[in-house]
Amino acid sequence: MALSSCRLAAWLWEQLNALVTDWTQVVDAHGAVGRVPLLLDQVEREEVPEAWDELWDRLFLHGETVSAASFAALPRLAALAPACAQALELASAIVRGTLRHPDGETLLAGCSNEVDRLRELVDQRLRTRPADYNRLFGDLLALAGQYHWSASLGDFADDFYAVSCPGCEAEVTIAVGAYGCYAAIRDWDQGDIERRSLRPAPAEELRDPGRWMHATARRDGQQRLAEGIRYVFGRAECPACASVFNIAEAHTATSLPPALEAY
Numbered sequence: 001m002a003l004s005s006c007r008l009a010a011w012l013w014e015q016l017n018a019l020v021t022d023w024t025q026v027v028d029a030h031g032a033v034g035r036v037p038l039l040l041d042q043v044e045r046e047e048v049p050e051a052w053d054e055l056w057d058r059l060f061l062h063g064e065t066v067s068a069a070s071f072a073a074l075p076r077l078a079a080l081a082p083a084c085a086q087a088l089e090l091a092s093a094i095v096r097g098t099l100r101h102p103d104g105e106t107l108l109a110g111c112s113n114e115v116d117r118l119r120e121l122v123d124q125r126l127r128t129r130p131a132d133y134n135r136l137f138g139d140l141l142a143l144a145g146q147y148h149w150s151a152s153l154g155d156f157a158d159d160f161y162a163v164s165c166p167g168c169e170a171e172v173t174i175a176v177g178a179y180g181c182y183a184a185i186r187d188w189d190q191g192d193i194e195r196r197s198l199r200p201a202p203a204e205e206l207r208d209p210g211r212w213m214h215a216t217a218r219r220d221g222q223q224r225l226a227e228g229i230r231y232v233f234g235r236a237e238c239p240a241c242a243s244v245f246n247i248a249e250a251h252t253a254t255s256l257p258p259a260l261e262a263y
């Protein structure tokens with residue numbers, strides 16, 4: 001039994017590798033084969049804005065749909081990324097979409113070197129404190145395998161997270177931002193009622209991934225982001241049952257994205 005499982009895994013791995021390397025078999029978001037490699041040829045030769053537009057459309061349709069072609073394109077995009085911001089952005093966007101494809105994690109495992117390199121490039125960009133810091137921070141989280149936080153972390157200007165209390169399953173709204181940092185029950189007529197102040201984690205007590213996320217934001221002078229992370233990785237008191245719970249754990253349990261259909 002174990003042997004046949006191994007053989008099956010090896011066979012699957014071969015098929016996936018073949019899928020990644022043989023462009024005639026790789027279908028893009030529009031169900032086409034062959035178009036993406038031609039576009040990559042073009043942008044490798046020169047800067048062609050229309051080619052980039054079409055690549056975004058075929059590899060990251062509507063800003064959310066990734067396909068086998070998206071992952072197959074990663075090595076070439078990663079090779080372009082050090083000198084081309086478009087390539088870095090598109091490659092990172094594809095990695096952000098990993099969980100949106102049923103085989104995403106397996107396909108991504110085939111280009112772990114490229115992902116490491118992309119992560120390094122994004123980290124370098126973050127150190128320069130760019131205007132689009134928060135988007136790039138989301139890219140970094142995805143490239144570090146933190147897809148859930150990449151998708152859900154805001155900028156803490158005015159963020160709300162819906163979590164289910166692990167004690168009583170009440171739906172608790174967690175607010176972190178200018179309106180305050182509290183746990184509450186959201187009432188459609190009265191707004192957030194029965195508010196309880198959040199208990200942010202002291203920086204030295206943070207555990208990964210919160211510790212690493214906080215340290216990165218602090219390193220780059222992003223105080224609001226760093227403070228927000230201490231809140232999200234801290235604790236809240238449930239207004240309904242008064243139990244105190246870990247917000248990050250409750251949020252992860254509540255909102256892990258379901259596997260989506262294949263494209």
Ligand SMILES: [Zn+2]
Pocket residue numbers: 165166167168169170238239240241242243
């Ligand atoms: Zn509760």
